[in-house]
Amino acid sequence: MSSTRPELKFSDVSEERNFYKKYIALPKKLLKTIRLVDKGEYYTVIGSDAVFVADSVYHTQSVLKNCQLDPITAKNFDEPAKYVTVSLQVLATLLKLCLLDLGYKVEIYDKSWKLTKSASPGNIEQVNELMNLNIDSSIVIASLKVQWNSQDGNCVIGISFIDTTAYKVGMLDIVDNEVYSNLESFLIQLGVKECLVQDLTLNPNSNTEVQKVINVIDRCGCVVTLLKNSEFSEKDVELDLTKLLGNDLALSLPQKYSKLSMGACNALISYLQLLSEQDQVGKYELVEHKLKEFMKLDASAIKALNLFPQGPQNPFGGNNLAVSGFTSGGNSGKITSLFQLLNHCRTNAGVRLLNEWLKQPLTNIDQITKRHDLVDYLIDQIELRQMLTTDFLPMIPDIRRLTKKLNKRGGLEDVLKIYQFSKKIPEIVQIFNSFLEDEGPVESVKELVRSTWLAPLSQHVEPLSKFEEMVETTVDLDAYEENNEFMIKIEFNEELAKIRGNLDALREEIHTIHLDSAEDLGFDPDKKLKLENHHLHGWCMRLTRNDAKELRKHKKYIELSTVKAGIFFSTKQLKSIANETNILQKEYDKQQAALVREIISITLTYTPVFEKLSLVLAHLDVISSFAHTSSYAPIPYIRPKLHPMNSERRTHLVSSRHPVLEMQDDISFISNDVTLESGKGDFLIITGPNMGGKSTYIRQVGVISLMAQIGCFVPCEEAEIAIVDAILCRVGAGDSQLKGVSTFMVEILETASILKNASKNSLIIVDELGRGTSTYDGFGLAWAIAEHIAGKIGCFALFATHFHELTELSEKLPNVKNMHVVAHIEKDTNEQKHDDEDITLLYKVEPGISDQSFGIHVAEVVQFPEKIVKMAKRKANELDDLKTSNENLKKAKLSLQEVNEGNIRLKALLEQWIRRVKEEGLDTPSNISEEASQHKIQELLRAIANESENENDNYLKYIKTLLL
Template identity: 40%
Template sequence: MSHIENEEGKPEQQQAFISFYLSMPQQPSTTFRFFDRNDFYTLHGSDAVFVAKEFFKSMSVVKYYCSGSRKLETVSLSKLNFESFVRDLLLFHHYRVELYKSQTGSRNNSSWVLDSKASPGNLTEMEGLLFGNMELVEARGVISIKLSTETKLIVVGIAFGDTILRKLIITDFSDNDHFSNLQAVLVHLSPRECLLMKDNSPQQTRLRLVIERSGISITDCKSADFACKDIAQDLQRLLKFKSGETAHSVLPNEVDHKQSAGALASVIKYLELLSDETNFGQYHLLTFDLTQYVRLDGAAVRALGILPSTNDGSKSHSLLGLLNKCRTSPGQRLLGQWIKQPLINIHKIEERLNIVETFVNNTELRQALHEDHLRKIPDLQRLARKLQQKKATLQDCYKIYLFLNHLPAIQNQLESQEGKCMAVFRELYCCPFKDFEEDFVKFREMVETTLDMFMVENGEFFVRPDFDQDLKELYDQMNELEEQIQKTLPKVCIPFNFSISIIITLGETIFDDHVIYDLSHSHVAWSCVPQPHSYREEKALRNRKDFFTIDTKQNGVRFHNSLLRQLNAKYVAIRLDYEKQQKNVVDMIMDIAAGYSEPLLQMSDVIAHLDVLVAFSVLAVSAPVPYVRPQLLPKGSGIISLKQARHPCMELQENVSFIPNDVNFEQGKSIFHIITGPNMSGKSTYIRSVALNILMAQIGCFVPSEEARISVVDAVLARVGAEDRQLKGVSTFMAEMLETSSILKSVTSDSLIIIDELGRGTSTYDGFGLAWSVSEHVATKVGCYCLFATHFHELTALSGEVQGVNNLQVTALTSDDTLTMLYKVIPGVCDQSFGIQVAALAHFPNHVIEFAKKKVKEFEIFSIDSSEMKGKEDMEPHLKKQKILKEADEIMHNFVEAAQKTCSGSNCLSAFEELKNEIQNNNNIVIKKIISGEQD
C-alpha cells in the first residue's frame, strides 16, 4: 500500500463512487460487498485489504480510488477469480456476500443498488452465478430455532429450509440445559446458517454457545419474524398437496408444534420464498423424528473423522470421503445425509445390507452399474430445479432425453437378476423406472419433435425450423440470402484477381483458418495473399467507392462492397427475427417441461439410493481386506462382538500394515472396557475403530472386520481429543468437562461411549478422581457400552469393584531403553505409560531424559497403589504421604528394637529372618522399595 494508482475511470467518477461507498450503512464484519463492473468485480476498504492478504497473498494488488485527501482501497477480481473466491467465502468460511450493480451500467457511477445476496445457508440468488458450470454436491440449508419461555422445561422448536431440494422440515422436542438433543439434530440436518431471536436470556445465551461450537453461522432476527399467525396461509401457497389435502391437514397440531411453527415462519421470511412465484406449490413439509436415527454429537463427528475437514489432503481421511464411491451428484448428497443419520430400525438396515450383499456377490451387475450406467446419469435434482425455475435450456432437455434412452439398460440389468433381492429391486427400482418412462412419453416426443438433432451432433441446440411455421419461413429466407451471398462473394473479387476465402458466419465470434469473424462483419470477402501483397491489395481497394475495407492483417485484407453489405444487412435482420422466434418457441417448450420437475425429482431419489448402495458394495470388495456383512441384533440385546476389527481410513494409509483387534461387549460380563498402554500404542485408534464399525453397520454398509455381531445402538457419544476455544473463553479442560457433562445427561443403556484420556487437563489427583467417578457412574448407573482409554493405571482397580468392567492393554516391548509398539490389544493391565521412552523416540536431549528418569524414581517412592488407597480416600495428598512415611518409620523402629532383643543368642540368624519376613508382609510401599533396593 505504499503507492497510489488511479483505477480506470475519470476522477469525478471515482469521487462520486467514494462518496456513495462512504454513505452506505456500516456492513457487518461477516459480510463482503462486491461491485459488478461488467467485465470484472471490485472490493473496497477493509474487504479489499482482506482479499489482498488472504486470496492474493500480496498487498501489491491493492490500488486506490482518490478524491482529494480521501483514498479508498480497491482490489479488482476477474470473473473467474470472483466465482472461486465467493464460493470459498460462502461454503468454507461461512461469510455472507452482497453484490451491487450500477443502475446505469457505468463502471464508476454513484447509483448502485443491491442486485443479489447470499449466505452460507441461502445460496438461491447466486446459485446460477456460482454453480453454473459445476455441480453442487452438498445440499445447503438454513435452520431456525425457537425456545419456549413459558415453563421451566426447555422446549426447542426447529424449522429447516432447503431451497435445493425444496423441503421444509419441522420438529419440537424437550431438551436439557446442555441442549444434547439439539446438538444431535444439528448433526443430522447439517445446516450452514442458524436464525435466532435477539434475546439476552440465559437460555438464549447457552443456545448461542452450542450453535457457535457447532461451527454454524448465526443470523439475528426480530422477534416479529417468529410470529406464526399466518403460517397456514403461507404454507397453502408453498406446499405441494395431494388430493384432498390442505395446509391445516398437513401442519402438525399447533399445540404440540407451537415453537416449530414460529421457527418455520422465520425461515420462510428469511429465504423470501413467497416473493418467487416459482416456489408456489413446489415445497414438501416433513416432520423430523430424532428417535429414528442414531444420535451423534458434534464431538463424535469430529473425533471419529466422519466428515472431512477443510485441510484434509486426502478424501480417505474421513469416513465420508472413504465411502464416497458414488457416480452421481444426487448419490453423493444422499450419502452425506445417510452418514449423519445412521438408522435404528433394524429392518431398514437389513434391507440396505441385502442389496449391498447382492451387488458384492454379483461382480457383473456391480461393475455394469458402477462403471457404465451410473456415470452417464446427469444431476437430475439440479435439472429438476432448473425446470421448476424455468431457467432450463434445450441442452438440459436433451440431457433428460439421453437419460430416458439409457434408463431401459439399467432396468434390464436389474430385472435380469434372481434371488432374495429380486422383489426389493422390483419395488425400489424397476417399478419406479417403468412409471417414470410412462410419465415422460410425451416429453420424449416433444424433444424428438422440436430439437434439431443434426445440430445437436455439432454441439448446438436449436429448435427444428419445420416445427413452427413462422420459424420455417424465416429459415427459408435466410437460406435464400445465403445462396445469393455465396454467388456474390466470388464476383466481388474478380476486379482485383484476389485469392479469397469465402466464409459465411453469424452470431458469436468464431475462428477460421485465416480470420476471426463477428456479427458486425458476418459476410465478407477475405484476401489470402501474404505480406507484403496484403498492403498492395489494400491500396487497390482504397479508391473504390463501392468497396469498404474492414481491416488489414499480415495475411490479407477483409472488405465489403455495397451489394454484399446490403445482402448482409438483410441477412442480419432476418437472423435476428429468427432468433427471436426461436426464443419464443423455446420458452413455450420450457413452460411445458416445467411440469415434469416433480417426477424428475422422484427419479433422482431412486437413482441416488441405487448409487449409494452400489458405492457401498464397491468399497466392500476394493478394500485391502474385503469387508464383511455385519450380523445385526435388536436394540437391547447387549452384545457387540467384532473379530479382527480395523480402522477403515487408517488401513488405507501408505506404508501402513494395520494390526486388527477384537472387541467383545456382553451385558453383565464385559460392558465397560478400560484400555491402558503406552503413548502412541494405538489406544485411540482402537476405540475409534470400534465406533466406526458400528456406525458403518447401522448406515447399511459392510464393515472392516472378519466377523461382526452388533446390537443396534441408539447413540454414539465421544470425549476424545483436547482443544480449547480461546475466543469463547473456554479452556481445554472446560471443553472436556462440557462434553462429558453432555454425555452423562443424554446417554442411555443402549448407547456407545468412547472416552480418551478424560481428566488429563487438570491436576493428577483431580483428573483421576473425575475419571473414576465418571467410570463408576457409567458402569453402575447407566450400564451402556463404553471404551475408556486412560493413563490413570489406578483406574483399572475398578474392575475388582464393579461387575462388567474389564481391563485391556495395548502391548509393547521394551529392551535396552528402546520401545517397540505391537499395537495388539490383549486382556490385562499395562502399569506403565513409557512416556520417557516416547520422549527418547522424539530425540529429546540425553541430559533431559536422564534427569526425567531421576525425577520419576523420586516420585515413585510416594506413589500409592490401589490397595493402599483403602481407608485413606478422604486425605489430602500431602497428608497421605506423611502417613505412609510415618508408618514406615514406625515399622523400621520396631524392627530395630526387636532385632536388638532377639539377635543376642545362638539363633540370631533364624530370628532375624523371621523379623525380615514379618516386615516384608507389611503393605507399606516405602518399606517395599527399601527392601528391593529402589530407595534411591
C-alpha cells in the same frame, strides 16, 4: 491469481469520488459480512473487505489499490481507503470461501449501490450460479423458537428448517435438557449450515440460556444469525406456507404443529424472502424429520470418527464441493475421512445422499438389513455393478441443478440433457430385468431389488415416453448429434422453415460473391481470401495486411476494419446481403426462443418425475459405492450380524481395522478384536504408552458401528454388532494444557451433554478425559464419569486414558474390563531376510492392565530368559509407585518413530546382554548364589546400557529409568 485481476474503471474522477461517497453512506454491515460491487465484467471490494480478500484469496496485499476520495469522504472513511478487483473466476472462489468455508454473509450491490443479491451460509440461492459449483450436500437453514421452563430445567424448542436447494420445508418440536443435546443431534443429522435465533441477549432472564444455545450451534460448525424476537410471531404463517407449498394443506398446519415451530417458520420465510421470488412459490414440499429414526451423533463424534474431510476452517468438512462437471468420487487425493473412503458415487445426487446418510445412520434393524441385502446383492453381481457404474450412472446428470437452471434461464441444451437421462431409464430397467432372471440370488433379495429400484424406475417409463416424443418431434436431434447444435426442427414450425429457407438462399449468394471476389482478386478462396461471419460486420471477407494491397486496385471493395489478423472488407452487394441475413437470423432466433420457452415449460412439468427417478438412482449409486468400497478394500469388508436395540447387547469384532487408517500408505495396520457385552464387559478402559494406538482402537469401534448402521459392510473378519441409538464422543483437548481452566470447563460441559444424551443402547467414546487439567482434578472427573456410565447408564463405553488408577474401577464394577496396548512383533515371513529386520510395533490391544514398561514386552518378545524378565519386572514393580511411573511415561512423550527405532536398538542391546550373560556363564551359575548372579547380570546390563547411551536417545533413557 493477480494476473487475472481486472482494472477498476470510472468515466471520470467525480464518478469515482461519488461512488465512495455513497459507499460510506451505506448502513453499517453486520459482523462477518462481505460487500461486493458488480461492475459488469468484474467486481470490486472496498476497505477492510478488500484487505480480507487480498489476504485470504490473493494471499498478498500488493493487489490493494488506493481509492480516490474527496477530502470530506476521506475524513469519514474509517477503514483502509483501499480497493481490490475480482474477476468472475476469482469471485467463484471468494464466494465459496466466504459462504461455505468461513460462514460469512455476502451482499452484492450494483454500481449505484443498490443491493441486488444477498447470501448467507444457509441460503446461497441468489449467488449459486456465480459460484459455478456442484453442491454435494444439502444447504439447510433452521430457525429456533425456544420456550424455557424454569421449573424442571427442560425447554421446548420449536424448529423450522428449509432446504432451498431441494425445496423442502419442515417443522418439529423437541424437548431438550439444559445442555441442549437434542438440539445438537438435530443440527448434526440435518447438517444445518445456519440457524436463526431470537435475539434475547439483552434480556437478563434468558441471556445465559441463549448464550448456551449459541455455543451449541457454534460447536456444530453452524452460523448463528440473531433476529428480533418479533420476527418469530406465528401470525399468518399458514397463509405464507400455503403459497409456498402451492396447496391448501398448510391451512390445517396449526393443528399439526406447535405455535413455537410455526413462529420459527415465519422468521425463516421472511429471512429468506421466499415469497418475493416468484420461482419459489408453489415449489415447496413439506417434509418430516424425526430425531429418533436416526442415530444421534454429537459434534465431537463427527470429528473423532473422521466422517468428513477436516480443514482448518472447516471442522465438518462442510460441503464437499467439486468445481462444476463430474464429481470424481472425491478420491483423488489422500483419504482422510469416511466420506472420501466411501464415495465412489457416479452422480451428484448420489454424493449428496451419501453425505446425508453419514449424518443419519439408521437405528431400525429391518431398514439396515435391507441396505445390507442390497450391498450384498451388488457385491455378488459384479457384472451388473460394473455396467451400472461405467455405462449408466456417469451419464446421469444432476437433475436438481438442471431443473433449477431450466427454471431460470435454461436452453435446449438442458432439455437435451434431461432427454438423454430419460432415454437411459428403460435401458437400466432392462439390465435389471435381465440380471434378475439369474438363478443366483434368493427370491427375497430379488424381490427387494425389484421393489427398491426396478419398480420405481419402470413405473415412470411410460410417462417419460411422452416427454421423449415431445423432444423428438420438436428438437433437431440430428443437428445436435452431428454438429452439437441446439435447434428446433424446422419441419415443426412453418414460419421457422420459411426463414430457414431464406437464410439458406442468402448463404448461397454469399458463397458466390466470395468465389467471384477470389477470382477477381486472384487469391485462393480456401487459403488466402477468407469468408467470415464477423461479430460487428456480419458476413464479410478477410485478407492479410500484406495481400490487402491488391484490394486498393479495385474500387468496388469497401474496407471495413484492420486488425492484426488482416483487413476485413466487403462489397456493396455483400454488405446488403449481410444486413438482410442479420435481420433474418434475429427473427429466426426470436421465433426459436418462443418455441424453446414452450418446450422448457413442458419439460418442467415433468420435474417431479425426474426428481423421483434421480433419487432412486442416487440410492442405487450409494449402495453400489458401498459394494465397491467393501470389495476393493485392502482386505474386503464383511457383512455384520446385527442385534436390534433393547435386545442382546453384544458387539464382537474379530480382527477389526480402522477403515481410514488402513488406507494410509505408510501404515501397515494391525487388526484388533473387540468384545463389548452388556453387564459382563460393556465398559472398556484402555491404557498403554503414548502413540500406542489407544485412540485408534476406541474410535475404530465407533466408525465400524456407524458404517454398519448406514448400511455398509465393515472392516473385520467377523462382526456381531449391537445397534446403537447414539455415538457420543468426548475427545481430549490433547495438548491444550495452555488453555487451562476453560478447557476443563469445556470438558465438563461436553461430558455433561454425553451423560444426558446416553441411553443404555448408546456407545460412548472417551479419549483422554481430564488431560487438559491438573492430574488431581482430571482424575477425579474421569473416575466420577466412568463410574456413572458403568454403574448407572450401562451402555457400551470405551475409555482411553493415561490415568492408570482408573483401571481399579474394574475391581468395583463387574462390567468394567481393562485392556492395554502391547508391543507386537511382526515376524518377517521372508526367510532370506535377516532376523534383525523384524519390525517392532505397538498397537495390539489385549485384556489386562498395561504394566507401563513396554521395554519389558520387547524383552519378552526377543525371547529373553524368563528369569531375567521376571527380575526386571520386579524391579519395575519396585518403581511402581503408579503415579511416578505414570508421570514418567507422560514426560517421556516419545514419538512413534522414537519408540520403533528405540525398540530396534533395545533389541540389539538386550541381545548383546544375553550373549555376554551366556559368555560369562551367569545364566547357569554354579559357584555363586542366585542373588549374586542376578546382581552381576544387572550390573552387566547397566554397563552395556551406559556404553551405548547416546545423549539424544530419549527412549533408552526412559527404559533405563524402568529397568535399572
